[in-house]
Amino acid sequence: MKSKGKAANYKPAEDRKKDLRLAISRIEHGRANTKEAKLTIAAVAREAGVSTALIHNHYPAIAETIREKQGRSSRAMRDVKHQDLSAERQKSAGYRQEIDELKAKLASIASINEVLLEENRVLKAKLKDRSVVELVSSQPRR
Template sequence: MKPKEKAANYKPAEDREKDLRLALLRIQKGRAKTGETKVTIAAVAREASVSKALIHNYYPSIAEAIRQVQGRSSRAMRDVKHQDLLAERKKSAGYRHEIEELRAKVSNLASINEVLLEDNRVLKAKLDDLKVVQLASKKPQG
């Protein structure tokens, strides 16, 4: 490639950013030269005749604008994740409280069970100590 041809591919950053914004606008309005209909970073890159990496690496504001059009801007995604985290923390606190209550109930039931087992042992011992005598029944005469 000749030096003059190589230089022709490079544009000042402001011009390239303008091209990218126009490409995004054309896709949004349904007037894309490439026939793109869905707004994605790849579609904007194709429409502006640049690589996706160029947008990601050198034009993060364009990438963010594309994400906003898609409804998934980094700020919105962060806010949604934060709300999800708060909801999960609340559920977790509820579960911890429930676990504490259940442990207290289990402890109480174990104590009652031990008392009943001891009562059972005592009653069995008393039963063994008793001498049960069976009286012979008299048959009525008659």
């Protein structure tokens, strides 16, 4: 007499892996016993008669195969994110360089502005000095 419970559902890992691959194939070819039409981890689990947790925890390669077939491979997604991150880092480096250049230009302009303000103060002081006479042209303006 067979015992019920965990031991009754036990299958060797290779047999379970074969069952999962067959379930994937049946779903892909539209011959699923459970009438699953879309390939997902949950659909494969239902078709193979196991839990999704079993696939995630004990058969990560099968889970990755399913994701790849869905176009959501974690490796592919990671690579895309890595490329995006690299592109953003390059942009950021360019922006930092531009900021540094603008800060240098701003410092130069501020320095020139200070010189001009000082020259303006000197000229205003000379204009107020009574010994300085403003020259007016004797020729009529045209």
